[in-house]
Amino acid sequence: MKVLFLQPPMGGWVTWGKHIAINVNHAQLAANLREWYPNIDVHVLDCRALEIDENTMIKILKDIDPNLVYMGDALQTTGVAAIHPRYKRAADLIKSNLPNTKICVGGFFYGANAQNILEETESFDFIIAGETEATMPELAKELSKGDPNISVVKGLTYRDNGSVKMTDYRPLIKNLDELPLPAYDLFPMDKYVGFNYVKKYVETYHSRGCPNGCLFCVGWSNYDKRGKNDWTKYRIRSGKRVVDELEILVKKYGAKFVCIMDEDFNVYRPRVEEFIDEMNKRNLNVPFFFMGRAPYHLRDKDLLKPLREIGFVCGLIGLEAVDEETLKKLHKNVQVDQVAEVVNLFRENNIMSVTTWMVGYPDDDESKIKNRFERIDAIDPDMMALQIMTPLPGIPMYDELKPFIQEWNLEKWDFQHAVINTKHLSREDLGRLAAWANREFYSKPGRIQRILYDKNYHPLCKLIARCYVETADKHAQAAMKNEVFV
Amino acid sequence: MNRAIHISPKDLLYSMQFKDGDFADIAIVCGQPQRAMLALEKIENPVKNFSAFGYTFWTGKYNGRPVTVGNGGFYAPDSAVATELLCVGGVNNIIRLGSCGSLKKEIVVGDYVIAEKALRGDGVTKYYVDESYIPTSDIDLNNKLCNLFENTYKGMVWTTDALLKETKEIVNDVINKGAIAVDMITSAFLTIANVYKKKATALLVVSDNLITGELGFSSIKFFDAEKKMIDKSFAIIDELL
Ligand code: B12
Numbered sequence: 001m002k003v004l005f006l007q008p009p010m011g012g013w014v015t016w017g018k019h020i021a022i023n024v025n026h027a028q029l030a031a032n033l034r035e036w037y038p039n040i041d042v043h044v045l046d047c048r049a050l051e052i053d054e055n056t057m058i059k060i061l062k063d064i065d066p067n068l069v070y071m072g073d074a075l076q077t078t079g080v081a082a083i084h085p086r087y088k089r090a091a092d093l094i095k096s097n098l099p100n101t102k103i104c105v106g107g108f109f110y111g112a113n114a115q116n117i118l119e120e121t122e123s124f125d126f127i128i129a130g131e132t133e134a135t136m137p138e139l140a141k142e143l144s145k146g147d148p149n150i151s152v153v154k155g156l157t158y159r160d161n162g163s164v165k166m167t168d169y170r171p172l173i174k175n176l177d178e179l180p181l182p183a184y185d186l187f188p189m190d191k192y193v194g195f196n197y198v199k200k201y202v203e204t205y206h207s208r209g210c211p212n213g214c215l216f217c218v219g220w221s222n223y224d225k226r227g228k229n230d231w232t233k234y235r236i237r238s239g240k241r242v243v244d245e246l247e248i249l250v251k252k253y254g255a256k257f258v259c260i261m262d263e264d265f266n267v268y269r270p271r272v273e274e275f276i277d278e279m280n281k282r283n284l285n286v287p288f289f290f291m292g293r294a295p296y297h298l299r300d301k302d303l304l305k306p307l308r309e310i311g312f313v314c315g316l317i318g319l320e321a322v323d324e325e326t327l328k329k330l331h332k333n334v335q336v337d338q339v340a341e342v343v344n345l346f347r348e349n350n351i352m353s354v355t356t357w358m359v360g361y362p363d364d365d366e367s368k369i370k371n372r373f374e375r376i377d378a379i380d381p382d383m384m385a386l387q388i389m390t391p392l393p394g395i396p397m398y399d400e401l402k403p404f405i406q407e408w409n410l411e412k413w414d415f416q417h418a419v420i421n422t423k424h425l426s427r428e429d430l431g432r433l434a435a436w437a438n439r440e441f442y443s444k445p446g447r448i449q450r451i452l453y454d455k456n457y458h459p460l461c462k463l464i465a466r467c468y469v470e471t472a473d474k475h476a477q478a479a480m481k482n483e484v485f486v
Numbered sequence: 487m488n489r490a491i492h493i494s495p496k497d498l499l500y501s502m503q504f505k506d507g508d509f510a511d512i513a514i515v516c517g518q519p520q521r522a523m524l525a526l527e528k529i530e531n532p533v534k535n536f537s538a539f540g541y542t543f544w545t546g547k548y549n550g551r552p553v554t555v556g557n558g559g560f561y562a563p564d565s566a567v568a569t570e571l572l573c574v575g576g577v578n579n580i581i582r583l584g585s586c587g588s589l590k591k592e593i594v595v596g597d598y599v600i601a602e603k604a605l606r607g608d609g610v611t612k613y614y615v616d617e618s619y620i621p622t623s624d625i626d627l628n629n630k631l632c633n634l635f636e637n638t639y640k641g642m643v644w645t646t647d648a649l650l651k652e653t654k655e656i657v658n659d660v661i662n663k664g665a666i667a668v669d670m671i672t673s674a675f676l677t678i679a680n681v682y683k684k685k686a687t688a689l690l691v692v693s694d695n696l697i698t699g700e701l702g703f704s705s706i707k708f709f710d711a712e713k714k715m716i717d718k719s720f721a722i723i724d725e726l727l
C-alpha cells in the first residue's frame with residue numbers, strides 16, 4: 001500500500017510574499033501513518049516547494065503509482081478555501097492519468113463541508129469530516145486490506161454505489177502529546193521560504209482548536225458540525241513537547257525562523273512558562289512568531305521579557321473590530337484598550353506587533369470602516385493585517401453572511417479579495433476601502449522606517465517589513481482587481 | 487505700519503527664547519520630521535533648541551564636533567523661513583538632506599542628486615533677489631559629499647511650487663535649461679543661504695522619475711537610500727575645518 005501526500009503546484013497568500021511553507025498537516029499525518037501502520041509505504045511530493053509543474057507532477061506520480069493520494073491543509077497561511085480549486089484541479093489530472101488511484105482531501109474548508117463538497121467533486125473519493133489525524137491513517141489502513149470496509153472508518157465521507165455517505169462522527173483527539181512529532185525528514189526542508197527572504201523558514205502547529213470560538217473564525221471550517229462546538233475544544237502539546245519539536249527543527253534542519261501557527265499560543269500560562277524553561281534549559285534560541293490574545297498577554301506581562309530573550313521577536317494580536325458591541329456580538333472577548341496596551345508592552349520589549357482587524361461586517365458602511373481604521377491607526381501597531389470578511393461555509397456566521405455573497409469563484413476566497421457586499425457597500429467599494437486602509441496605514445510618515453531601521457527589533461522583523469512593502473501593490477490589486485494569488 | 491519690518495528673523499528667533507550660540511556652526515537639515523528624527527539618532531547629547539510652528543531643532547555632537555539637526559521645511563516658503571532662522575542664528579555650513587524627482591532617464595530611484603545651482607520656480611525668492619539671480623551651492627561641500635556617496639549626480643535642480651503643473655511643456659522647458667531634477671525647496675534654501683553668504687548645499691535622494699514615470703515614494707530602494715543618505719552624510723562633519 002502506497003500513500004502519497006501531495007501539495008500540487010500553487011501560490012500562497014500575497015501579503016506573505018514568497019511564501020513556501022511545509023504543509024504541517026501532511027507532516028503530521030505522515031508521522032502518524034508511519035508510526036501506527038509501519039507496513040504502509042509513505043511518500044511526499046511538495047510541488048510548490050520543488051517548483052514542479054503539473055506535467056512533471058503527473059510523471060512523478062506515475063513512477064510512484066500510489067494507491068491513495070492525500071491533499072489537505074491545517075493552516076490559514078496557504079489560503080483556506082482558495083486551495084480547493086487547486087486541489088480539485090490536481091485531482092482531475094490524477095484521475096485522468098491514474099484512474100485507480102484513490103484521492104482523499106481533508107482539513108480546512110473540507111472538515112465542515114465534507115458531504116456537500118464530495119457531492120460536487122467527482123474526482124475526490126473521500127473527504128474527511130472533522131479532524132484528520134486519526135481518520136486519514138485509518139482510511140489508508142482499511143484501503144490496504146483486500147476487501148476494505150470503509151463504513152467502519154469514523155469521520156469520513158465516501159461514495160457507495162454513487163451516493164455520498166457519511167460514517168459515524170469521529171471524536172476529537174484528546175492528548176496531542178500522544179501523537180508522534182511531524183515527519184519533517186520526509187519533506188524538502190531546505191526549500192521552504194517565508195516573507196520573500198527568510199530561508200530555512202518553518203511553520204509549526206502545536207495545538208488544535210481555540211477556546212474562544214469567535215463567530216467569524218475560519219477555524220470552525222475544520223470541524224464536523226455533528227460535534228458540539230468542536231472548534232472550541234482547545235488541546236495542546238505541552239511546553240516541553242513544543243520545545244522537543246523546535247529542538248529538532250533547529251538542530252537537525254537549521255531552522256532560522258519559526259512561525260508558530262497555533263491559533264492561540266498563550267491560553268495557559270503554565271504551558272508558556274514550561275516552554276520558556278525548557279528553551280532555556282536546552283540553551284535553544286531561535287527567532288519565532290506566535291499569535292496570542294491580548295487578555296492573556298496582559299495576564300502574563302512579566303513573561304514578555306523572558307519570551308523575547310528566547311526568540312519571541314514578533315507577535316500577532318487579534319482585534320477585528322473596535323466597538324465593544326461588535327466585539328461582543330462576534331464573541332471576541334477582547335477589549336480595544338487591552339490590545340492597545342499589549343502593543344505598547346510589545347514595543348517596550350522590542351517585540352514587533354501585528355494587529356489583525358476586519359472589514360465586511362453586514363452593517364459596514366464607509367464611515368464605520370474609516371472610523372475603525374482611525375482606532376487601529378491610533379493603537380499604532382508596527383504592522384496591521386487587514387482581512388476582508390470571507391463567509392466560509394461552516395463558520396457560525398455563514399447563514400447571516402450568505403445573502404451578501406457576490407463572488408462564488410473560490411480562487412478569490414483568500415481573505416484578501418472582497419467576495420461579499422454589505423448592506424451599504426458594494427463588493428467593489430469594500431475592496432476599495434480595504435486598499436484605502438492599507439495605504440493609509442503604511443503611508444504614515446515614518447511607520448515603515450520604524451521597523452526597517454529600528455536597532456532594537458530583530459533583523460528578521462525588518463525582512464518581514466521589507467516583504468510587506470514589496471507586496472503592498474499586489475495587496476491593493478487583490479482587494480480591488482481580479483488577480484489571483486493562491 | 488509702525489515699523490520698517492513687521493517681524494525680523496531675530497524677532498522670531500528670540501520669541502522662542504533662542505540665545506546666540508545655541509546653534510552649531512554646522513547644520514544638517516531635513517524636510518520631513520521623521521527624517522530629522524533619524525538624523526537626531528546620529529548625534530550625542532542633543533539639546534533641543536526649540537520646537538515651534540512644526541519645526542524642531544536640536545544641537546549636539548557628532549564625533550565630538552557640535553552640529554545642529556532638525557526639520558527645515560517642506561515647501562519653498564517654509565524652507566525660506568527655516569533657513570533664514572538658521573543663518574541668523576549663527577550656522578555657517580548648512581547641508582540639506584531632501585528628495586527630488588529625476589528629470590533624466592538614467593538617474594533612477596535611490597540615486598542621489600547634488601544641487602550645484604537651482605532654477606527658481608518658487609514664489610518666495612523674488613522677495614530676496616532680483617529675477618536674473620541664480621542661487622548656487624558651495625563647491626567644496628559638493629565635492630566632499632560627492633566623495634561620500636556612489637551614484638551621485640551633480641547639476642541644476644528646478645524648484646517648483648506647482649506640483650500638479652509639472653506638464654510636459656513646462657518640464658521639457660526646464661530640462662532644456664539644464665535641470666536634472668525637480669523638488670519644491672532647493673532654490674529657496676540656496677538663495678537664502680547665498681544672501682547670508684553661508685556655505686550650503688542640498689543632497690537629494692531620488693524618489694521618482696518624471697521621464698520614465700517610475701514612482702518610488704514607498705519603495706524599499708527609496709527607503710534604504712534615504713536611510714543611507716542620513717547615515718553617511720554626517721561623515722562630512724569630520725572633513726570640515
Ligand atoms: C506618497 C507620496 C507621494 C505620492 C502620493 C500618492 C499617494 N497615493 O499617496 C505622489 C506620487 C503623488 C507624490 C508625488 C510627489 N511628491 Co510626494 N510624497 C509622498 C510621501 C512619500 C508620502 C505621503 C503620504 O502618503 N503620507 C501619508 C499620508 C497619510 O499623509 P498625507 O499627508 O495625507 O498624504 C498625502 C499628501 O502627502 C499628498 N502628497 C504627496 N506628495 C505630495 C507633494 C505635495 C507637494 C503635496 C502638496 C501633496 C503631496 O498625497 C498623499 C496621499 O494622499 C511623502 C513623504 C512623506 N513622508 O510625507 C512625499 C512628499 C509629500 N512628496 C514630495 C514631493 C517633492 C513630491 C514630488 C513633487 C516629487 C517631485 N517630482 O519633485 C512628486 C510629484 C510627482 C510628479 N511626478 O509630479 C515631498 C513634498 C515636500 C517637498 N516640497 O519636497 C515629500 C514630503 C517627500 C520629500 N520631499 O521628502 N508624492
Ligand code: SF4
Nearest residue numbers: 210212213214217263
Ligand atoms: S480568538 Fe482567533 S483563533 Fe480563536 S476563535 Fe477567535 S479568531 Fe479564531
